[in-house]
Amino acid sequence: MSLDGQLPPKMRLLRAAAELLAKSAGASVSTRQITQLAGVTAPTLYHHFGDKEGLFDAVVAAGFEEYVAGERDFAPSGNPLEDIRRMWDNHVQFGLKQPELYLVMFGNIRPESRPAIVADAEALMEEMLNKAAAAGQLNVQPREAARSILAANVGVTLMLIAEPAAERNLELSTMTRDAMIFAVSAAQAEGAAPEDSGKSSVVVAAIALNAALQASHSDQLSSSELKLFLEWLHRISTSTSS
Amino acid sequence: MSLDGQLPPKMRLLRAAAELLAKSAGASVSTRQITQLAGVTAPTLYHHFGDKEGLFDAVVAAGFEEYVAGERDFAPSGNPLEDIRRMWDNHVQFGLKQPELYLVMFGNIRPESRPAIVADAEALMEEMLNKAAAAGQLNVQPREAARSILAANVGVTLMLIAEPAAERNLELSTMTRDAMIFAVSAAQAEGAAPEDSGKSSVVVAAIALNAALQASHSDQLSSSELKLFLEWLHRISTSTSS
DNA sequence: TCAGTTCATATAGCAATGCTATAGGTGATA
DNA sequence: TATCACCTATAGCATTGCTATATGAACTGA
Numbered sequence: 242m243s244l245d246g247q248l249p250p251k252m253r254l255l256r257a258a259a260e261l262l263a264k265s266a267g268a269s270v271s272t273r274q275i276t277q278l279a280g281v282t283a284p285t286l287y288h289h290f291g292d293k294e295g296l297f298d299a300v301v302a303a304g305f306e307e308y309v310a311g312e313r314d315f316a317p318s319g320n321p322l323e324d325i326r327r328m329w330d331n332h333v334q335f336g337l338k339q340p341e342l343y344l345v346m347f348g349n350i351r352p353e354s355r356p357a358i359v360a361d362a363e364a365l366m367e368e369m370l371n372k373a374a375a376a377g378q379l380n381v382q383p384r385e386a387a388r389s390i391l392a393a394n395v396g397v398t399l400m401l402i403a404e405p406a407a408e409r410n411l412e413l414s415t416m417t418r419d420a421m422i423f424a425v426s427a428a429q430a431e432g433a434a435p436e437d438s439g440k441s442s443v444v445v446a447a448i449a450l451n452a453a454l455q456a457s458h459s460d461q462l463s464s465s466e467l468k469l470f471l472e473w474l475h476r477i478s479t480s481t482s483s
Numbered sequence: 484m485s486l487d488g489q490l491p492p493k494m495r496l497l498r499a500a501a502e503l504l505a506k507s508a509g510a511s512v513s514t515r516q517i518t519q520l521a522g523v524t525a526p527t528l529y530h531h532f533g534d535k536e537g538l539f540d541a542v543v544a545a546g547f548e549e550y551v552a553g554e555r556d557f558a559p560s561g562n563p564l565e566d567i568r569r570m571w572d573n574h575v576q577f578g579l580k581q582p583e584l585y586l587v588m589f590g591n592i593r594p595e596s597r598p599a600i601v602a603d604a605e606a607l608m609e610e611m612l613n614k615a616a617a618a619g620q621l622n623v624q625p626r627e628a629a630r631s632i633l634a635a636n637v638g639v640t641l642m643l644i645a646e647p648a649a650e651r652n653l654e655l656s657t658m659t660r661d662a663m664i665f666a667v668s669a670a671q672a673e674g675a676a677p678e679d680s681g682k683s684s685v686v687v688a689a690i691a692l693n694a695a696l697q698a699s700h701s702d703q704l705s706s707s708e709l710k711l712f713l714e715w716l717h718r719i720s721t722s723t724s725s
Numbered sequence: 726t727c728a729g730t731t732c733a734t735a736t737a738g739c740a741a742t743g744c745t746a747t748a749g750g751t752g753a754t755a
Numbered sequence: 756t757a758t759c760a761c762c763t764a765t766a767g768c769a770t771t772g773c774t775a776t777a778t779g780a781a782c783t784g785a
Contacts (some may be wrong), residue, residue: 245733250733250734266593266595267591267593268593269771271770271771271772272771272773273770273771273772274773281734281735282734282736283525283735283772283773283774284733284734284735284736284773284774285733285734286773287772288733288734288776289733289771290730292772292773293772293773322752339595340594344590344591344592344593345640348586348590348591348592348641349509349510349586349590349591350586350590350641350642350645351509351582351586351642351644351645352582352645352647353508353509353645354645354649356645356647356677377602379504381658385654385655385658388642388655389639389655389658390660392635392636392638392639392641392642392655392659393634393635393638393639393659393663394638395638395641395642396633396634396635396636396637396638396639396641397631397634397635397638399589399590399592399634399638399641400592400601400630400633400637400724402592402593402594403592403593403594403598404594405594405598406594406600412627413627413630413631413634416623416627416631417631417634417635417663419666420662420663420666420667421633421635421659421662421663421666424662424663424665424666425662435586441484445560459666473661492762492763511742513741513742513743514742514744515741515742515743515744523763523764524763524764524765525743525744525745525764526744526745526762526763526764526765527762527763527764528744529744530761530762530763531745531762534743534744535743535744704754
């Protein structure tokens with residue numbers, strides 16, 4: 242019952258809330274529990290965070306920073322698709338290590354409350370996919386691919402969290418991961434997929450060029466020219482031949 | 484303020500809870516609101532459902548029956564993969580029509596509380612995938628495929644719910660859906676995928692035979708023979724050639 | 726040095742919540 | 756009619772999130 246280091250009460254509240262949230266298996270955590278563990282009285286909480294939800298938002302924000310740090314910390318391997326795999330695995334590991342926090346971040350999403358985190362996570366994924374696109378490894382727009390992969394990533398993580406820890410089979414994760422990456426990557430364009438083999442190398446090249454352009458901030462075209470050019474590229478790279 | 488038809492109080496409580504849960508955007512619904520709307524006093528609720536959570540569980544169970552009914556209601560189209568697409572779309576539509584209910588069902592999943600629903604949903608999906616496997620359209624075990632597809636389906640639905648209704652882009656759903664089905668189906672085995680082109684037609688055939696056997700309850704082998712035979716099949720069909 | 730100002734914490738308590746001990750009413754059966 | 760199981764209501768308890776108000780500490784400017 243002692244988080245009374247010399248830390249300021251704000252930090253102690255954050256840590257107490259995070260700790261109680263982590264160990265309470267879904268049961269609701271009361272402000273009295275939090276303040277007691279932090280060695281602080283109620284008004285202090287409301288002075289710093291305004292609200293119980295405000296405190297939890299702060300906990301979530303801290304957790305998200307940890308998540309982002311984990312996603313950025315490994316050095317790029319040279320193969321963007323391989324980096325995306327690692328990103329996926331990092332995401333899953335984060336969810337399994339801090340399930341309660343993860344559930345608050347990605348399980349309780351509501352339109353009016355918290356899509357900012359999702360947008361940030363998508364941006365992180367898109368950033369990596371842009372490299373793949375620039376290398377000609379992508380079959381679809383990086384943004385769409387990022388949203389799609391992240392959605393599957395979240396779904397898999399939630400499913401794994403829902404399972405009793407003993408029965409968790411990580412093959413679900415690797416299988417879904419590779420399925421998504423494969424479907425999104427340019428590998429299939431080399432002849433297979435009978436239904437949409439029309440995704441010719443033209444499309445892949447257009448996507449790659451698009452990504453390269455947006456990444457390099459080229460100055461060789463005026464902004465209005467660039468806008469139109471990108472629009473054409475977009476039309477080409479999203480065209481389906483069916 | 485009147486759900487006082489001649490329905491029994493138990494039904495009125497269920498409907499009141501469902502209605503309040505549906506319109507309260509994430510805010511917690513109090514038992515007093517529910518009992519008042521149902522025209523009933525508190526002990527009645529606890530007599531019938533024991534708990535507030537018990538009542539919500541009942542609401543979820545009713546919602547899940549509705550979900551299952553929706554998943555079963557369309558006639559099979561002859562093409563199992565096409566049926567799986569419809570199943571996916573049904574799932575997404577259900578989530579978008581009843582977001583609050585869906586969030587309780589799939590967003591708040593915790594290992595100790597509610598994996599039964601997930602297991603049922605998986606079984607539903609697996610049932611359909613067995614047909615695809617029997618038709619030689621599947622590249623992996625039906626159970627694994629079902630878990631994978633359902634996970635992606637849940638993730639996509641949650642992401643769409645998280646978005647403001649105005650900006651919802653269903654292309655995320657169709658794209659992820661087709662990506663998953665493509666990756667799981669046997670189509671790619673016909674030559675493309677350079678990394679694991681080893682998924683030869685032997686594997687596909689083994690999976691198909693396995694599904695057919697389990698579906699037909701063949702009596703031509705004794706149960707112990709069948710068990711061993713299935714084990715071998717399983718070994719074949721899960722072998723990777725990398 | 727000291728009044729003034731601001732920030733941070735504590736005392737005490739309110740309204741709303743989930744839930745229950747107890748009792749009253751209703752219908753079917755004997 | 757009496758009994759008995761079932762269902763519902765009155766009243767109230769403990770806990771919840773939150774706040775009105777007051778006290779202390781630290782810094783500012785003269």
